[in-house]
Amino acid sequence: MQFDLRRFMASGRADWQQTFDCDLSGRDFAGARIEDPVTAGFAARAEGDEVHMTLRAKASVHGECARCLDPVCLDVQVDAEWTARERDLDDPDFELPLNAEGCLDLDDWLYQEFCFQIPTVLLCSADCLGLCPQCGRKRPCSCPAAPEESAQPDARLSVLRSLLN
16 A cells, blocks of 8 residues: 655645455465454554554464474564654655655565564474484484483583683
8 A cells, every 4th residue: 555645744634544455375484474454553643754664463474383383373462653754855865765756665664573573583482392312203202312302511611611700
């Protein structure tokens, strides 16, 4: 969805609100995905020479646990606020996705905000032990402790332990 920010700034500037659906299923979120369309709310309010914009949405994010590969589904909320001025529209470093005519691409802005909010490492739980290196099942399993887990640390590395204290 496009919002003509330049025209909004030049017009009478009545407050503007819109609810829109955005399909982010084809976008990549570092291995996570948003499978269902997202309903987002956008509002713009003029205040002096500034325009205050808000973008709100909630989505279910699907992926795999980074430790045990179990499916993970979590709800992620986007609550973004931005203030723009007329001079920002001609700034090539303006951080919102604007085209040459000054139209704000709300779908791209929503995608950017979800990229910031979705964890880069998804876990099924904070205390997930991962997979057993011997049997490949989710831990805890019935395998005896792996040799590298039960082995004593090399005495030559004991100096490093003092750095932890």
